[in-house]
Amino acid sequence: MRTSPWIRQHLAAVRALLVLTVITGIVYPLAIWAVASLPGLHDKAEGSIVEINGQAVGSALVGQLFTDSDGNPLPQFFQSRPSEAGDGYDPTSTGASNLGPESVVDTPGDPALIRTGVTPAESGYKASLLTSVCSRSRAVGALEGVDGTRPFCTPGGVGAVLSVIGSRDSLGNVVHPTRVISVNEQCSTDSYTPRTPFITEYEGVPVECATFGENYSIGQIVPIRGDGPADPVVPADAVTASGSGLDPHISPEYAEIQASRVASARGVTVDQIRALIHDNQDGRTLGFLGEPGINVLLLNIELDQRYPPATR
Incomplete structure (x- = not known):
């Protein structure tokens, strides 16, 4: 007895569903998991978590604030760029201000x-x-x-x-x-x-x-342009937030203007801090994409390890 076209169509659909379920629901996830477990990729797949003495202190991919309970910058640490993610570097509220170059007039308060x-x-x-x-x-x-x-x-x-x-x-x-x-x-x-x-x-x-x-x-x-310098001393990344609000990097220029403060707080010379900045500088991606940057968390961790602050 011949099976009706309606039944054949539905049987084919069920077979396709089972095959695609196996491929996309089992084979593909297992393949991705296996690749992510390879040496050199495992840490990135796990979120690039940074640990000190077995305790997680952050992620190399997500910036964080280095301030006291009142929001004041801690002088012994390099400071991150501004963040519009929640109250600052909140991964659950990632985002930007969405303000553009024509945003020049404030909304007044009462x-x-x-x-x-x-x-x-x-x-x-x-x-x-x-x-x-x-x-x-x-x-x-x-x-x-x-x-x-x-x-x-x-x-x-x-x-x-x-x-x-x-x-x-x-x-x-x-x-x-x-x-x-x-x-x-x-x-x-x-x-x-x-x-x-x-x-x-x-x-x-x-x-x-x-x-x-x-x-x-x-x-x-x-x-009104005023008499401010055409090339400001304070670099752009020190006064603008990233699109995600989670950028873990600052520019070498921003790190450089912080060197004197950090050196004073840690009781070392500015040249010692500058050498550390240089050692922690990441180059352009693939040698030509983007700009050089410095991961603030990793820099501050190395600071604590090599030059503990004089006071906390």
Whole structure:
């Protein structure tokens, strides 16, 4: 007796299901497991866990913070780059700020709320990418004792951006300013925003500080370059987060400006720290991809092993 086409089709489907289940559910996973168990690949397959005296202290693939309980940088350690993953290097909240180069105007916070004791973030304040870069550069400069200024940043560490209000030409550029506001410098008596704008006037018009609640979007947004060096001392990776927020590396330039602080905290010479930086530098992938980098965790581990800090 001939089997009906309907039954033959379903039998073929069942056979295909069984074959694919064996291949993709058993053979392939076992093959991957076997390859991952080969010498030289096993540690990577297990997450590149770094251990000291049998205790896991982190992963060579995931960065981490080297700060105290209050979030202050520990002077005896090299610091990682900024992270937007959760509260910093949180593998369960990996991600970036998603802010682009046109993010130059801050979202102001409510001064009345800030005076009650809430944080700027809780008051609605949100820094633009430009202000984040400026404030981080200023903080790194203060920590490392180097020049933290950079173009388009105010001395107070926010984006040097004006809203210029007035009549415009056919291209939309303001030609006769009537009012100029420093949009990232909010008029307030609180401690986190200054009252006096970074410049006193623009094209003959006095510059005002920004008042909370006013809308300055009708003005033309004009970033002011200022006198910051074209090649800032604080490198880009010290003031920007990676796309994942988990980058374990910093640039040799960022490591270099930290050398003096680390040497002082550990009671050794700067040359000794620089030699360690050089020894821990990774080259470009395949010799030409990316930039040289230094794994902060591995560098700090070697620091502890060779030059224990004078104080903790």
